[in-house]
Amino acid sequence: MILTIEDDPAFARILVDLIRRKGHRALAAADGESGLELARRYRPTGILLDVMLPGMDGWSVMQHLKHDPVTAAIPVHFISAVDEAAKGVALGAVGYLTKPVDRKALIAAFDHLLEVAGKIVRKLLLVDDDDDSRLALTRLLQADNVEIDQVASGEEALERIATHSYDCIVLDLNLGGISGIEFLEKAANLVAVPPVVIYSAQELSREESLKLRQYTDSIVIKGTRSTERLLDEVSLFLHSIGSRGASATPSDDTQLAGRRLLLVDDDMRNLFALSKSLRARGMNVVLAQDGYKALQQLRENNDIELVLMDIMMPGMDGYETTREIRRQPQWADLPIIAVTAKAMHGDRDKCLEAGANDYLTKPVDLDKLLSMIRVWLQK
Structure with a gap:
């Protein structure tokens, strides 16, 4: 997994594309603070770092990385319009590339980063x-x-x-x-x-x-x-x-990485299969086997950003759980995607009436689900 910390969206896309074409997973941050948070959370194999960042600049990011025992060993390669290679190396970078750069130089920098990472104990x-x-x-x-x-x-x-x-x-x-x-x-x-x-x-x-x-x-x-x-x-x-x-595992999705989701389903196999797929895309997944536990998880985890709600559950079903969630003012705007095994006429309307934002039938089409999650997290 390679982390890119770059505020130019066009250049960041080029770097992410290169990382994925090389067969690796990509994380991206547009500022130093977010980059440090991703580095601590995911401990990437290597980091591509710009100097001229909004807020905390690349030099400060580098100092924080090297002084934190969790991130100190991660190799960092600077790619920046500022021509200060000596300063970058003095701070502990494995390499320094000055913009503008051509594709050949980018690939060479990337390969060097991986070579250094491969030698790390x-x-x-x-x-x-x-x-x-x-x-x-x-x-x-x-x-x-x-x-x-x-x-x-x-x-x-x-x-x-x-x-x-x-x-x-x-x-x-x-x-x-x-x-x-x-x-x-x-x-x-x-x-x-x-x-x-x-x-x-x-x-x-x-x-x-x-x-x-x-x-x-x-x-x-x-x-x-x-x-x-x-x-x-x-x-x-x-x-x-x-x-x-x-x-x-699939490539990390920069829109999903680090986002927190509650998955509610009484079928253990569905829970494990879906949670594994979502975690592989960098999401933090909290699990609940029934409606009562779902409400408890929401009370204990106030940073949950979206709920994936199975409808057919024993005891408190998905309709009732969704209605209960909507009764609480703090969860009024929490996106809820309903999932049901029964594609019966009127199911969608019943889910939306109960308070769900969207509706999906089983077996779950993962690409469609991911697309829905991205849409509702953006909203």
Whole structure:
């Protein structure tokens, strides 16, 4: 994933297009403050940075990046109309290109950024309270450019992530002190949590599985061939700029990246499949299995920007839940897209009368859904 921080929309589009043509995911920010926020949240593989930005300039952005342990190791390449290459390199940039630039020079700069990123040592945190298990996993996951830190408890893990930057966490759920799920909840309030791979013998209940899916889609239950799956999942996160990582998930959508959505559906398979697709486009997804939990999630997460509401649910159905949401003044303008398996005559009108903004039938056409989400988030 490559982040572009550039205020010229035409040039930013050229850079994003180049990144995607090279088979990588793209994030874009039009100012320094937004760029820093995206860098902290997504920890991109590399950053292309302009100097002349509105508000915080590129020099200040660079200083913030290098002084933050979460972003300090990310390679940065300047592309700017200001000809001050020596200053850029002195601040820690891996390269400096002066505008105007031709396509050949752009590709060379981009390739150099990736080459530097490829040599960076990836850091992995292993959280498991069993000594033998930690030793076996360390042997399994060791590689030339991977540095592994081990801790035996969730409490120790919280201390580590507060002061160290990690590219991936391998987490056992059965820990002596706080549980793996509690660790994730506390960690999410502390830092931008890196990709997490759950590796545990614990059989998960429906509720636990749903809770975990808010933090990760990578859950490996110990058993036959589980070590192969674990190795595969960890490799995907640690070496995301390689060919496997490049094709593993769709390109990040700059209109959707970082936006927060509530997904309400009583079918676990639908929840997981849709949440994975939306997260792959950079969205933050909160899940609820029924209408009551949907209302609770809205009360607990006041930054939710859109709701995807299944209609056919037991107990409080989507119509009733939508009406309840609309009764609250703070949610009066919250976009709600209704989803129903029954394409019956009059369904659309019923959804709109209940308070939904738009309507979609199952099976969900992902491109159509993404298009709807973009429209309503813009509005």
